[in-house]
Amino acid sequence: MLIVADENIPLLDAFFGDIGEIRRVTGRTLSREQVQDADILLVRSVTRVNRELLEGSRVRFVGTATIGTDHIDLEWLQAKGIGFAAAPGCNASSVAEYVLSVVSLFAERRGLDDWTSLTVGIVGVGNVGGQLAQCLERLGFEVRLCDPPRQEREPGAEPPFVSLAEALECDVVTLHTPLTRHQPHATWHMVSDPELALIGADQLLINGGRGEVVDSEALTRRLEQADAPLVALDVWEHEPGISPDLVDKVWMATPHVAGYSLEGKMQGTEMVYRALCQFLGLPIRKKAGQFLPEPAVSKVSFTSSAEEDEAIRTALRVCYDPRRDDARLRLAMRGNPEQRAVAFDLLRQDYPVRRECSSLKVQLKGTSKSLQDGFRALGCKLKI
Numbered sequence: 155m156l157i158v159a160d161e162n163i164p165l166l167d168a169f170f171g172d173i174g175e176i177r178r179v180t181g182r183t184l185s186r187e188q189v190q191d192a193d194i195l196l197v198r199s200v201t202r203v204n205r206e207l208l209e210g211s212r213v214r215f216v217g218t219a220t221i222g223t224d225h226i227d228l229e230w231l232q233a234k235g236i237g238f239a240a241a242p243g244c245n246a247s248s249v250a251e252y253v254l255s256v257v258s259l260f261a262e263r264r265g266l267d268d269w270t271s272l273t274v275g276i277v278g279v280g281n282v283g284g285q286l287a288q289c290l291e292r293l294g295f296e297v298r299l300c301d302p303p304r305q306e307r308e309p310g311a312e313p314p315f316v317s318l319a320e321a322l323e324c325d326v327v328t329l330h331t332p333l334t335r336h337q338p339h340a341t342w343h344m345v346s347d348p349e350l351a352l353i354g355a356d357q358l359l360i361n362g363g364r365g366e367v368v369d370s371e372a373l374t375r376r377l378e379q380a381d382a383p384l385v386a387l388d389v390w391e392h393e394p395g396i397s398p399d400l401v402d403k404v405w406m407a408t409p410h411v412a413g414y415s416l417e418g419k420m421q422g423t424e425m426v427y428r429a430l431c432q433f434l435g436l437p438i439r440k441k442a443g444q445f446l447p448e449p450a451v452s453k454v455s456f457t458s459s460a461e462e463d464e465a466i467r468t469a470l471r472v473c474y475d476p477r478r479d480d481a482r483l484r485l486a487m488r489g490n491p492e493q494r495a496v497a498f499d500l501l502r503q504d505y506p507v508r509r510e511c512s513s514l515k516v517q518l519k520g521t522s523k524s525l526q527d528g529f530r531a532l533g534c535k536l537k538i
């Protein structure tokens with residue numbers, strides 16, 4: 155059995171080596187020819203999987219080691235009877251930690267002693283937005299949730315869902331919707347001139363979903379105005395050929411790596427492996443956890459003199475500080491368009507190991523119950 159797989163899927167040999175022969179390919183440039191004789195195709199978000207790629211091939215199962223599926227023509231796969239699996243929720247914690255870290259930096263920039271005084275509007279409350287909401291609420295933030303598809307399915311939800319306009323009133327607005335174009339509540343350019351006019355200089359807009367959810371030309375125009383909000387973009391229109399002008403104008407610019415924790419990526423591989431085993435009728439023998447290495451930083455310690463917010467923010471940034479990715483992306487924006495696109499992909503391909511808060515043991519000596527609860531909300535292991 156031939157498995158054609160994106161070389162950027164971690165642990166390919168460990169998970170799939172005894173299922174078939176693996177042919178590693180560059181996902182961004184995968185061609186019809188490279189996939190013609192494949193039985194199984196494993197991709198990431200940079201490969202468009204559709205009729206043009208697969209017509210006439212032997213492929214009978216496609217797996218994407220990602221949450222998002224907007225790069226896959228699901229209808230066509232279904233019509234052709236080709237099996238499919240994604241990895242829902244695999245890197246949700248990673249994205250939630252990215253948002254928390256960005257919010258902590260925003261609070262500092264605003265000179266706030268208590269970061270939980272910020273209100274947070276979450277747009278798209280699925281695996282990522284839901285996990286983020288839970289964590290923020292446990293930390294003591296006031297959160298507003300906007301998710302029209304869920305609002306329709308759950309009319310009596312408590313607290314009630316809010317409209318996009320109401321979410322845009324919050325100090326921080328963070329987008330976690332899929333990219334959709336042809337269905338009710340389609341998200342393509344969901345945030346454009348009218349929505350951007352609703353947020354002002356004291357606010358922060360984060361996009362951790364897909365680049366095309368925000369109209370980047372409208373955003374560029376808005377960022378030229380004196381009362382523009384701060385913006386943190388992890389995802390961009392036209393990746394990898396993103397706009398250097400927009401990078402220049404946003405406050406925090408990262409190269410689509412919010413979900414790039416080692417845990418998140420390895421869980422993505424495991425979920426596709428499990429689905430493939432099920433498809434082929436094979437036993438499931440491996441788990442991502444058995445391959446996770448020891449983290450570089452495994453323990454931090456706080457004493458009774460630790461200031462609460464400060465302690466949580468320190469631990470968060472031990473795991474992930476987006477400023478490093480921001481600096482690298484800005485450097486990568488030098489050069490001509492072709493060089494910039496290559497550099498964008500390279501930043502993602504050669505991404506340093508990043509571990510989630512769940513890998514961190516936190517030792518607390520004589521600290522308050524609420525600090526302990528804060529670390530529990532982050533998913534850290536506590537030693538009290």
Ligand SMILES: NC(=O)c1ccc[n+]([C@@H]2O[C@H](COP(=O)([O-])OP(=O)(O)OC[C@H]3O[C@@H](n4cnc5c(N)ncnc54)[C@H](O)[C@@H]3O)[C@@H](O)[C@H]2O)c1
Pocket residue numbers: 221222223242243245246249277278279280281282283284300301302303304330331332333339340341344362363364388389410411412413414
């Ligand atoms: N930046 C990254 O690295 C990264 C990582 C993971 C996922 N993502 C993106 O984030 C998206 C969300 O991930 P998830 O795991 O939470 O997906 P999910 O499917 O679990 O949840 C998405 C939620 O968005 C809601 N939604 C759909 N249309 C909406 C609209 N118009 N307004 C508000 N809400 C709407 C859905 O009802 C659903 O509850 C993925 O589809 C992916 O594109 C990005």
Ligand SMILES: O=C(O)[C@H](O)[C@H](O)COP(=O)(O)O
Pocket residue numbers: 162198199200219220221222223245410411412413414502
């Ligand atoms: O949808 C997802 O899971 C994320 O956007 C994921 O981090 C994308 O990573 P990529 O497949 O582009 O490497």
